[in-house]
Amino acid sequence: MLTLDRVSKSYRIGLLGGTELRAVQDVSFDIAPGEVVSLIGESGSGKTTIGRMILRLLTVNGGSIKVDDVDIAGLSGAGLRDYYRRVQGVFQDPFSSCNPMHKVDHLLSTIRTVYFGQLGEAAWREKEAASLRAVNLEPGQVLHKYPHQLSGGQVQRLLIARALLLDTRYLVADEIISMLDASTRIDVLNLLGDLKDRGLGILFITHDLSLGNYISDRTVILRRGRVVEMGATPRVFGNPLHPYTRMLLESVPQLHAKWGVARPGGAAGGGAAERCVYHELHPRAAGAGGDGGGLPLLAAVEPDHAVACARLDEECGC
Amino acid sequence: MSLLVSDLRVYYRTLAGDVKALDGVTFEVADGEIMGLAGESGCGKSTLGNSLIRVDGRMKHVGGRVVLDGVELPITDSAEMDHFRYHQISIIPQYAMSALNPTRRIGTMVAELVESRGTPFREVRDELARRLELVGLAPDVLERYPIELSGGMKQRMVMVISTLLNPSLLIADEITSALDVSSQRAVAQTLVEFRDRGFVSSMIVVTHDVSILYQIAETLTVMYAGKLAEKARTEVMMDRPLHPYTRLLISSLPEIGVRFENTRLTGIPGTPPSLLNPPAGCRFRDRCPLAFDRCVEEPAFVEVEPGHSVACWKAG
């Protein structure tokens, strides 16, 4: 189980580091093996930061990230290398993920050098071929080529194959299909679904709600670094309770229904008269719902569906 | 206004030869129409949009004509085209919001632009203020630098600037791609509003995102590998797509409500052909599930029903 427990990340910026920028604040959720969790948010929501923290590319300022009950902050050297055996990532731009000076084999051979030094040539070729076939690529199609000779979809699948060479249990997929064409997106997405069925736990980071809805079992909606709603995907999408979630869903262009006539305003929709589900359950909440008064950050509205205060980081005068 | 494009061919010069990015495209845009131009990367839609405004050094106009309001556009002659740009035909280029000069205040930039078009700034100042209010930008935005604005704000600013002189035809190239979903909706609806209020007569909206086009475009044109595949009214296209590519494309788009466990969507296997030496005949036949012998002969783009044209032997 990959667990995030009240994870926070802040940066000091400005002259002499006087201002604090909170990229992520008190985010908690977990990913079980064989489950796809979507992390949905717009730009600046902190979703990429969370992905990078899980991959140990950034340090965690507050809270903890644990994989199988081991806090990853303490890992280094051999322990860290071992961690990467179990947790891997794939990023947004397939061509930026490849070193343009090397052929794409370099991605796979790096794994070999670090983790499979003892393996003989024949055994390695077999392992490589098996991983490639698991993502519907033929070794002859993609090996010994430079990145620019392959398509974006092929490179992304190659990057997933790279993760499969190891004993990956959890995969962080950060906007992996947003730079692909529509006709190849669905192939990569279906691939993730197949991997999920085989026991991989996937964190699917995206800004596109339709994709999240298609592939994920559970959804976490992020806004300005905080979780505003989370739960089982059909529940969150079928019965959105937070005004921000509702606004997002209304703005998604659908293929068989037109947008409503009224244009959404700049704010997260809804004025003071809008019903705040969180406060119906916790009427005493004051300020940014949760910290004051020892109340939970999210209120469980139904099984596997929780929502936060409707005006999370604004002055809530309830 | 009306736009008539006949058999337009624009190639790119490269070291390896000519890339036939746009290879014989014919269509019309009527007065007041918002036409969506969709397709995947490399299909030629951006080339089409850009060649109507400016054929730059890398591009080569090989054939065809463009006629706007009965006047033939001299697209190869950049100096001559200058008379048409911004006044009759305007573009919101891709990455426009990143192309705002970061060292200039926005107001200064608008003034310089307008003056260079031969219009004194004071004549448009009031109209500019009205339009800024319409798109939801405060008038003081003219005093700010681009870096102070968010992505959605910059995009709306660019839209106002490009349409300030009321062009007949506006080309919008991937204007929603880099935006968050809430800004996308605002920007797309602003586009429609510009047309409704008469700031522009007609539009060509170029994007890979078919669902946005469903929301705002009256007609939809799908391109593949430098050629037109299908053109129809948007609702008709969604209900009864005739070209196999269009059908496969639409069915590969996930919608809210469609889930992997219940409905497994499929993509289109393979990749588009290289445009350096495109194959003879229909360019989609390598990936087409309906391909048969006749497909080695290129199908013409013909009207099979009123307002619905397809380039496929199996259609109609």
Next chain:
Amino acid sequence: MSGGVPSSGRAAEERSRAPVVAGAPLAAGLVAGPLPAESVGLRREILHFARRSKKLLIASVVLLAAVALAIVGPLLRPGDPNAFVGPLGVPPDSEWWFGTTTFGQDVFAQFVHGLGATFAVGLLGGGLAALIGMVVGFVAGYRGGWVDELLNMITNVVFVIPTLALLIVITAYLQARGLLLEAAFIGLTSWPWAARAIRAQTFSLRTREFVDLARISGVSTTRVIFLEIAPNMGSYLFMTFILLFGGAILIGASLDFIGLGPTEGITLGLMMYQAVAWSAMQLGSWWWFIPPGAGITAIVGALYVLNVGLDEIVNPRLRET
């Protein structure tokens, strides 16, 4: 990712399609080497422009000629170039190709031996500066944080040191100075700008996704720098070295010219120093100072032209298509 020009690399691959059918796996154990007809778009492009570059051509010719002369010349005129072998102060003729100095030394012998020495100073001094600059630049750019701050401080201090004053002090203590010392001194004082430049490039490359990917593959910092970052800067590093090389020659010649050069042997700069010291200009012995001056100018000039030419080849934005 819409519109735009498809890469020519893919097209070339289609023309020279390998006989591997998609779907037919390679036999296990059979390593398919790079297919001969397969073209690497980037390399082809670079060679294409390299062949057409006049600057590259002219610079290479000049440098190769100089190197050839530095190798062959001492074979034609073996022995000590500073020996007094000829008539005093004669202009160039069939026996003394570059004439003789006021003391009867063979100017041609001095010239060809001096060329070699000048190259040596450039190579050693420039090489040392490049090494230090690379180490400091890579580490500072990759690590960031306090390591970066510390290295920046050191870089700035070395930048600001008045090298001339330092050298005069050193000279006062060391009566006998060799070429090696001069090269070492140049190497230790001329690296800061290279370190700065490499640091900046490393900073920008470090945020690329392939570096992240290497990190999550358990690759150590040193390997990331050498295997992922440095190759991407290959042309940049090479050009930096060329500039340091040229700079070292120039600095060396200048130091020689003002009398702070080596106390034994001969370099082109020393020739000019001696020429001026012994009033060659007033005596009209142009053959004594023009060859070394022209030599230094030609070599350093050729190196700088080489640099500009390479930059044009490698950087697509500078090309005139």
